[in-house]
Amino acid sequence: MKHKILSYIHQESPIHRLTGAAKLIGFILWSLTAMITYDTRILVVMFILGIMIFLLSKVEFRYISFVFYIFLLFLFINNIAIFLFEPMQGVEMYHTKHEFLHIIGHYSLTAEQLFYQANLTLKYLTIIPLALLFMVTTHPSEFAASLNKIGVSYRISYAVALALRYIPDIQRDYQNISLAQQARGIDLSKKQKLTKKLRYASSILMPLIFSSLNQIETISAAMELRGFGSQKRRSWYHERLFTKADYLAIMLIVLLFVFSMIITFWDGNRFYNPFI
Amino acid sequence: MRKPVIEFTNFSFHYRAQSSPTLSGINLTIYEGEKILIIGPSGSGKSTLGHCLNGLVPFFYPGEISGSLKIFGKETKEESIFKLSSMVGTVLQDPDAQFIGLTAAEDIAFKLENQFVPQEELFESVNRVAELVDMTEHLDSTPQDLSGGQKQRVTLAGSMIDNVNILLFDEPLANLDPATGKTAIELIDSIHKQTGKTTIIIEHRLEDVLHGEIDRIVIIDEGCVLADLTPNELLSSNLLIDTGIREPLYLTALRYAGCTITPELKPKSLKTLNIEVSKTKLHAWYETVGNAEKKPKNEVLLELKNIHFGYSKTKEIIKDVSFQINKGELISLIGKNGAGKSTLAKLICGFYPPAAGEILYEGENLIEHSIKERGDHIGFVLQNPNQMISQNFIFDEVALGLKFRGVPDKDIEDQVFHALKICGLYELRNWPISALSFGQKKRVTIASVLVLGPKLILLDEPTAGQDYKHYNEIMEFLWNLNQQGITIIMITHDMHLMLEYTNRAIVISEGQKVKEDEPANILTDEYVIRLANLKETSLYQLAKKAEFLDQRDFVKRFIHFDRRTRQL
Structure with missing residues (x-):
């Protein structure tokens, strides 16, 4: 039969071996980091880390390809919509204006806006693949047990x-x-x-x-x-006890979180500004 | 002195939504370690009686209770569904719908999980009961990977994991094929013998349940206890015929032969039955009953030629299947679950194109015809009518297919009325569908397919889960339809249906056609029986026991006589 979209696939990998709770806590912290920071350097590092984690899981891309492409489509539409409604958001945020091309009325293509939207896209690209990965590498029952463990x-x-x-x-x-x-x-x-x-x-x-x-x-x-x-x-x-690997994984993610927050807020705001 | 574990005293129950009580004045005592069968037609209240024992009544399905029901001396209405579930383990009817966990092991552990039992103990207990039901090998399987019989074993293990003292089975055979049903009864038997738990089985398939030991049979009819007898006493009485429950076929044969059945003959099973007194009569009857004359072959309506098919390229599900269906035939398509019967039906209806081979309808290749176009020639009726009905009123439901085809309103009315008349629903045409019984809904779905004018109808399990009365109702209807010239193919597990109504059966096993023959030949052929998960008909065993030389011919003559008696 056909493979069911986004269902758990049993495989052997370090990611599969992590308990659901560790993966859930890790994923929440990961998403939080990506959502809070606008620091491009951190986002790029996370994006690359994300790809590495994905490769580590040995999950074949085709299992999530369909959902991933749909997500890309939405991301594209989202970007267009942002530009249509808030063409000057980047300029407001970065306090400078480098105009490439004036289009019409107050619509013009600025380096700031492009940079802002690139950051936004990067945020999504660090979170979504890991969300999909979480779903295909976590047994639903174990997932339920994990939710319960973290207080749901x-x-x-x-x-x-x-x-x-x-x-x-x-x-x-x-x-x-x-x-x-x-x-x-x-x-x-x-x-x-x-x-x-x-x-x-x-x-x-x-x-x-x-x-x-x-x-x-x-x-x-x-x-x-x-x-x-x-x-x-x-x-x-189906609940599984924490192993060393789980503690290690959570520690690494916590470190990533703390480190990112320090870098992000070092200069007083969430934005990394290459324009000044 | 036997210890009573269940005591109904003057017990009545009235569902909140119903106009009259479902159970009234029940007096019944069940003793420790007994094995009780509760039978009765659909709607008699036998399931409600079971719900009273496990607490679904009144805690899940609310209503008014009067009188008393005590389990282990405790008044049930003062307990809770949870307290009762620690005394009574229940296996419900549908093995699919009651499977809760994502793996067999989790489903078995569910009851203990809810009691907050530590995980190590869960593992131990799961292994212990899994062994009891012989499912140790399948603990990691998902419900999709398990067969109906296996799911039922899992549920049984799960309901007895916390050492309940009473086991309750609510129509355990309804969704199983004959062979799996037989094993289920054997399993219940062996668990009863090993553990001595009080066991209560609610069923209407009497002959199948009597394959195991039963201490007492309680008949429920119209909410009352009609009889409380030993199997031998019950089978010697006329109570079964009066309440519309099918007696074992071997007894029907004995009655046809003019034998009187008394408890002394031990009629409860063929093994115990004393045949000596009836032998002469049976042989004399056999001589008087002629054989059915063979009908000449008609024209071919549908032909499958070397059909191959698979959902994926690597795995072939249908392998080189060829057969012909003649005009006016009533034929059954049989085989285990997953053998490929439903897939074949879907290929015939054009839901999927075959990978190779031809499907000819009146000599014309159907390959170019869309699903919709085939719908004009071939109707397809799902097992569950609720999965086909989308309108609120009968007329609209039957008219739907014509509306989709853009037929003018005036013509729609004529055609719908015609279809409703054929299906005996004309008087009900303005009724809401929600007011109909299961059998009537089934007829609505058949009418809604008939209205498109097909010459061939494919039905998936038309009688599954129906009691004898509704089975008769549905089959008589299909028989009449067939007499009016509609060719009918039924996918079925029902051996009675095959014997009583069809002249030919096609057996599919692992995607291949393994046999095509008269039902009497199929149900007496050990090899085919094993391949298709059927079981030997008790008529054949009776013929053996009564020392007939040609046992198969005995079965054939019985069928012939039986049809004549019922004037088919």
């Missing part, structure tokens, strides 16, 4: 794992329903008008929703019958 209520943690557990089932149901409706004459191909397509789509979605609701009822009955929610805490079969 186990009910919410389990709901997340359960949602992941049901994605393949829902995909299968969707396919069956859609095929049967196509045999009755629904045409969802590109030839159809959008309005018609939307109306047709409801004849697939309604049965899907109702059959999913039925499943939810059964699963919640089954869960109550086995005592889910009876205690304040629960243990996790």
Whole structure:
């Protein structure tokens, strides 16, 4: 069968061997660093580190390629939108104006704006690949256990794992329903008008929703019958104990975080300014 | 003195949303270590009775309780669903829907996880119960990798991991094929013998359950306990026929032969049955019943020629399958789960193109036809009608396919009315679909496919999970449809269906056609039975036991006689 989009793939690598909790804490700190800093030097280093971590995980790029390309598309649209709405954001931030090209009205291409948007893009590029990596290298149950470990209520943690557990089932149901409706004459191909397509789509979605609701009822009955929610805490079969590697990984990330923050705020603000 | 563990005294239950009580005046005592079968038609209240034991009633499905139900001396309505679940382990009907964990091990551990048991103990307990249900090898498997029977074993292990004293099985056979069902009953039997836990099975497939030992059978009908008898007593009575539960086929054969069945004959299983007194009558009956005359072959409607197919290039799922379906046939397509039956159906409907080979419909190659165009010739009906129905009213649902095709409103009405009349739904045409029973919904989906005018209908498991009454209702309907000239292919596990209604079956195993023959020949052929996860029909075993020389012919004559009796 086809590979399921963004689901856990069992492999052997140092990244897979890290516990879910360590990866989650690491990822949160990593994202925080990338979000706070506008220091291009740090972002570039993180970007390269990110690629190295990805290579270390031995995850093949094709597993995440589809989502990654979609993300690139959004990033591109996002960049255009920023330029359309805030063409002078860079100038405001860096207090200088090096104009390359005047376009029209107050739209002009400045070095500051380009630099600002390049920084922004870099931020996304350091975070997103690792987010995808986290999803494909962490077993959902272990992920739930990790969420619980860092303080999220186990009910919410389990709901997340359960949602992941049901994605393949829902995909299968969707396919069956859609095929049967196509045999009755629904045409969802590109030839159809959008309005018609939307109306047709409801004849697939309604049965899907109702059959999913039925499943939810059964699963919640089954869960109550086995005592889910009876205690304040629960243990996790798939929880893994921290090893040296986990402590080491977290320490490295904490170091990265502290170091980045020191460099970023050394000169009093978050922006690295090459223009003055 | 036997110790009572479950005591219903004058117990009644009324679901909040229902107009009348589902259970009324139940008096029933179940003793420690007993193995009880609770049977009854759909809607009799037998499942509700089970829900009362595990606490789903009244804690999950609220309602009004009167009278008393004590488990181990404790009044259940004063307990909680969690307390009850530590006394009663439940295996629900659908092995897919109740699988909670992402791996087998996690699912088994779930109950203990929720009791905050330390992880080392989880590992120990999981290994212990996994061994009991023979799943040690599969602990790391995901639900997608497990078969229905394996999932059920996992659930069973998970519900007894904390040493419950009572095991409750709610229709454990409903979603399993005959061979897997047989193993499930054997497993329940062996666990009962090993652990001595009080075991309660709720089922309507009587013959299959009686493959194992049963101490008592309780019949529930219209919310009351109708009978509480030993298997031998029950099978000698007329209660089964009165409540619409199918008796074991070997007993039907004995009755046809004019034998009187008494508890002394030990009719509860073929192994214990005393055949000596009935032998002469059975042989005499066999001589009087003629053989069915062979119908001449009709024209070919659909032909598959050397079909190959795989979802990926490396793995072929269908390997060189060829067969012909004649006009007016009612035929079953059988095989294990994953053998490729559903894939074949999808190829016929054009959902996927075959990698090689031809599909001919009335001699014309279908390869150029789109899914929609094939829909005019070949209808496809899913197992679960809820997965096909998208409209609120019957008329709209049946009209949907015509609307998609842009048929004028005036014609739509005529054609829909015609289809509704064929399906016996004309009077109900303005009803909301939510008010219909499962069988009626099934008919709506068939009508909505029929309205497009196909000559061939493919049905996926048309009778799965249905009790005898609804099974009859659906099959009589399909039979009538077939008599009106519609060719029908059914993907099925139901051996009764094969024997009673179809004249031919095609057996698929690992993507290949392994046999194509009369059902009577298939259900008496050990090799094919094993390949397709079926089991030998008890008629064949009866014929052996009664020392018939041609046992297969005995089965054939029985079918012939049975159809004549039911006037098909």
